[in-house]
Amino acid sequence: MRLSYTSSFWLACSVLLLTFFVSGTPISLFNLYRLQEGLSNADLGIVSLGYFIAAASALLIFGRISNHTGRKPLLYTAIVCLLTSCALLLMMHSVSVLLLARILQGFACGIASSNIAAYLVDVSEQQPGWLVALITSCSPMLGISGGAISSGALATWGPAPRSLIYMLLMVILSSILVTTWFAQESIKPKGGWLLSLRPRLYLPEGKNKTFLTTAGVVIATWSLGAFYQAFGPSVLAQKLNQSSAFMSAIAFSSVMILTPLGGYISRYYRPHIAIRLGMGAFIVASFTILISLKQGWLISFIGASLLVGLSQGVATAACLHLLLHGITSEHRAGTLATVFVTSYSGAVFPGAIASAFAHNLSVFQLCMGYVGLGFVAATFAIIMSAKLE
Template sequence: MSSIQFSRAASFTVATLALVGCFIASGVPVPLYNLYRVENGITDADLALTTVFYLLCTALSLLFFGRLSNHLGRRTVVFGAVLTALAGCLVFMQVQSLPVLILGRALQGIACGAASSAAGAMAIDFSPRSRLRWLPSVVTSNLPIFAIPVGAIASGVLVEYFPHPRILSFAIMASILAIVAVLIPFCPETADRKPGALRSLIPRVEIPQGAGRAVFATGAGLLATWSWGGFFQAFSPGLTSDYLGTSNALAIAVVFASFTILSPLGGAASARIRAVPSLRLGLVLFSISVVLIAVTLHAGSILWLLLAALVAGFFNGQSNNSGMRAVFEYVTPSGRAGTLATIYLISYLCSAVPGLFAGELSRHLPIPHIASLYAGLAIFGTLVALIVARPKATK
């Protein structure tokens, strides 16, 4: 252990940077997808499959490693997650075929899964003891979603306007992750090492006592919102190029980012509203927004598509943050990592499973029709959440 120890605030910042850094890295490849389509013959269905591999690897990482930081310590698992994300960047520098693309995406998925639980729990451990107590829920529920489009937009600029488009953005991201990795050992450890690390790898879904209804309602909301995140990740290059008339890498990144860029704002804006009413309101308005997205796709209007996606992203943030708060009303400190892993596991499965079917459907249906099916799925998830969600009973 380092003799120099960061303060609580500095450690919170490092944990947040580790979490955000892994997710920023996962957004970097998106603007390159159209380049891979044109130069390497990778199809929309292949990209959808790649997205499914990324999401499933994230989910499996959460399932197997979600509680590991309770035994090895937060820093060890966070450090491993950052190094895995760095390795993913190095693999992406070599992409010339679908298997290499899938490998790079799989490494990023493993990194995001491990960071979601360990870095998220570490950020909560060091959370501010002040009026900013709402900040950890925004960091854990909204910042990862926000970080992916940030990485995509930055990468889109580099791909479109700078040399070496296949390498430069990954080289920069790898350097940033290396710096974060160097900072992690200077943070105090908040989870002492204890026996049972191997036993913790046995898959187990952890639901806090009394939180079953809250987890079910939040999961239904995540089906509505995260399924659309998978849609934009898989199909943004195709719909931008084929339906909106441009193959500009930055335009692809902007279309992809439009859905999630306002998520943290929605999460922060809803922080003072009670969790369950905020969840219900956010999901209803989200469903209306994604119906508008499907309509604008059929009309081929990029301006209205972007506006509808921005609005959906705001309410995506509100509902995700509210669902997280509703669940964490039941969580004890020792259950933070496991509960976070459970919520993120549900999130990624809700994105991966629809994506698996959508990838196959894309061989037979145009993207606007697939968007309509996703809108129907969002309405279904919203209705279930509205029926199930209940405020926590007070004694």
């Protein structure tokens, strides 16, 4: 018995969201790990850097492999990586174990961003185009924020604050792994998969300007999101006087939880207009975040962070709609891999610099650097969007 294409589509959505959900669960516990295990801001920066490098490497090396092996083996691989990471986090008592778990989660996210997202597009024949673009662009933000909030809530009010979320996830992931066996396969396996491992990025012909615009958008938004992931709990504790796991989750998730709403809103505007609106709002919001941290304004900080997520959804969904339009199934995984390699690079390189200076700079000074980078990248995206008309 095989699932229908519609059921396979929703299964793919579930796996894509769950992959990022799992990767978001440790983030709200970082401050707990910092206090109980003696982890430093530099340690947390390195852990987050390991996550982003693993995701980018998976995209760069394995981004096109499902064109040869079929899509389903990559679904199995991602789920097994997530199960293993949850098992590791159940016994997390050192930075090395946390780093290994985050590397596995990053690897799963890299596979999901390209191969699972391509599978989702393959089986979306009966779904509206805007819904497909919304899910592929917003799943990382919605999943990660959902995971952070869920683990933060359980850590604050539930029993076994450091382990309950992972026990629950292992049950859910095991069920999804079994269900995946019955899903449709959208790509016929063929030879040559070893050659597909050669790192190579794919860019659709005639879409150079669209890609450059997309690069500006994702570098601006993902770099700021990486700052929240690595240093969000420390920002909350040191600048806003909040130390609970749930408040850490709310602060971190605020920067991405409205991304799906932004993606939905973008359908009402022509893509180049949506990109300008999104990036303009992002610039305003990022500088408001900086002012809020300087003054210690919690409500203003969360409000500006929510606007970042909304603006990211508007601009990113518009960019992906333009990039994926007219692309054949054979090139979807490669195109998505290129976009997400660029996205993760926007997190990796600033993260490496921030981790190197984390011992000598305050979290506010680090935030200034991230906001400056976001301003330059967002301005570049606005300028490039004018060439898409």
